[in-house]
Amino acid sequence: MNFYDYFKDKFYQFILTFICYAIILIIFFAFKIDIGIIISTFFILINLFIVSILIDYFRKKKFYDTLLKNIDKLDKSYLVLETISKPNFYEGELLYQALYDINKSMSENVKTIYQQSKEFKEYIELWIHEIKIPLSTLNLINNSHNYDRRIKIQLKRINDYVEQVLYYSRSENASKDYLIRSVDLSTIIRNVGLKSIDDLLENKMNFIVDKVKIKVLTDSKWLEFILEQIINNSIKYKKDNVDSYIKIEVNDEKNKTILTILDNGIGIKESDLKQVMNKSFTGENGRGKSKSTGMGLYIVKNMCEKLSHKIEIESKENEYTKVIITFFKNNYYDVLN
Amino acid sequence: MKKIMIVEDDKIMCDELAKLLSNNNFDPIILHDFSNSLNEILKCLPDLILLDINIPFMNGEMLLKELRKKSNIPVIMLTSSNSEIDEALSISFGADDYISKPFNSNILLLRIGAILRRMEVPVNLITYKDLRINLTKCTLNNNGIEIELTKNEMIVFRYLLNHKNKIVTRDELMTDLWNNNEFINDNALTVNISRLRSKLKSINCNGYIKTRKGMGYILS
Known part of the structure; x- marks a missing residue:
């Protein structure tokens, strides 16, 4: 709050006061009152006016300045009312009350929506568990009567989409649905390989894996999902008529472990590369080859953020795509164990 | 023939699992009475148990915890819940393996075989x-x-x-x-x-x- 703007706002009050003073002055002159009395009267009047303006200004300034400053400083500015005390002037009280009521109704509204989204998430989780029972039964039936690889692959596709919904809902929500443990990367890679074995063999993709036993801090289920998405992409965007491969390398460094997934697929156009992890982004590849939802990598990015792994994609069109996931080591965890 | 008990409340799933197991030279037993599951298990003394988490009366994790107080029959958790927390919990209660649905039946058989082999005296x-x-x-x-x-x-x-x-x-x-x-x-x-x-x-x-x-x- 600065004085100039305050003054501008109060301009009509000044005008009225001065008109009033002028009238009094004319009356004083008309009655031929002694000049000494006029001067002393006006001295008192003008001083009183200035003092009253200043008192009003500073009282308001204190309240509004704290309000504005706190709004600026808080990252959740809707909590500002908690940081200021109730003002002692009428307009301020009105404003305070109004803000309070607005806040209350908004929090109630947000709470309803939060509750709804939470219930929906719980329902989705439950539904996914339910849908997996018939899915696994179908898998078993297919296995024991007239095994058909095509059916198996389609069942896996259904399961992949279902999992995607599950992890989307888990990664979008504020609640903590993961558990960081020290897990063996080779076990995770083995599980991912076993899950995608039919797809990989059907598409004649060579799966080349570094044989190292390295442990990283992560949630194994989440990481398995992340790797599956990346491998599914490699299979989906493989180059025709060449010997395709997916190469997984693990490099252990002092403060971090680096997992690289390299394929010799169709690659990603340079202009698309920055956006591939955006929500609903389907680049040239997504539109060209098979239909893509543009969700896979977005979910992967979100999950990596939550697990605090760094994920980067490098690619050259028609040559390769390389996904690099960096796991950071935490000494604190070693101490705990 | 090794006896394998299936603790699972979905009827069709149970039957298919039983078929898979008997096709692979195991003797499957299906648990019917969930209200008294612990005693039923101890009564038939299977060589291995396939246990679901979402079962009526006592949930699978609790059942496992109770079972471990009395016996160390190997248990494979076979569940549709795909979360690290459930897995960690099951393992800490004494499960020998954790497989999430839908599973590859070859893998299930491999894991069963691996655990049964571990229980025997190692042969070289x-x-x-x-x-x-x-x-x-x-x-x-x-x-x-x-x-x-x-x-x-x-x-x-x-x-x-x-x-x-x-x-x-x-x-x-x-x-x-x-x-x-x-x-x-x-x-x-x-x-x-x-x-x-x-x-x-x-x-x-x-x-x-x-x-x-x-x-x-x-x-x-």
Whole structure:
């Protein structure tokens, strides 16, 4: 709050006061009152006016300045009312009350929506568990009567989409649905390989894996999902008529472990590369080859953020795509164990 | 025959699991009375239990916790919940393995086999006909003539041996290899099998591994 703007706002009050003073002055002159009395009267009047303006200004300034400053400083500015005390002037009280009521109704509204989204998430989780029972039964039936690889692959596709919904809902929500443990990367890679074995063999993709036993801090289920998405992409965007491969390398460094997934697929156009992890982004590849939802990598990015792994994609069109996931080591965890 | 108890409330799933197990030379028992599940389990004393988490009356994790107070029958959790927290909890309650639905039936069988083998006294030397197989040294010995097998050949041979006189599909062999971190492709499997055959031939065991066209291989 600065004085100039305050003054501008109060301009009509000044005008009225001065008109009033002028009238009094004319009356004083008309009655031929002694000049000494006029001067002393006006001295008192003008001083009183200035003092009253200043008192009003500073009282308001204190309240509004704290309000504005706190709004600026808080990252959740809707909590500002908690940081200021109730003002002692009428307009301020009105404003305070109004803000309070607005806040209350908004929090109630947000709470309803939060509750709804939470219930929906719980329902989705439950539904996914339910849908997996018939899915696994179908898998078993297919296995024991007239095994058909095509059916198996389609069942896996259904399961992949279902999992995607599950992890989307888990990664979008504020609640903590993961558990960081020290897990063996080779076990995770083995599980991912076993899950995608039919797809990989059907598409004649060579799966080349570094044989190292390295442990990283992560949630194994989440990481398995992340790797599956990346491998599914490699299979989906493989180059025709060449010997395709997916190469997984693990490099252990002092403060971090680096997992690289390299394929010799169709690659990603340079202009698309920055956006591939955006929500609903389907680049040239997504539109060209098979239909893509543009969700896979977005979910992967979100999950990596939550697990605090760094994920980067490098690619050259028609040559390769390389996904690099960096796991950071935490000494604190070693101490705990 | 090993008795395997299925604790699962979905009827069709139970039946299919039972069919899968009995097709693979196990004796499946289905638990019907969930209200008294712990006593039922202790009464039939199975060699292994497949346990679901979402079951009526007492949830699977609690049941496992109670079971562990009385017995150390191996337990594989077979559940549709795919979360690290459930897995960590189950393992801490004493589960031996955790498989989430939907699962690959070959993998389920491999894991069951692995756990049952772990429960037995470890054997390094197996004999099959005149053949003496050393699992730790990866060697085959037929009347004094010894040959070495590579890791992949050994995995393939061991799988055939564990399922002797039964047709083994390429899918099963492949799954077992991948389960042992050997991510080979179709051609490599063909090469491994033909090498294994020629090695067997070199120690006068010609024709042990037969091809059943369109189905797989059989050791007989």
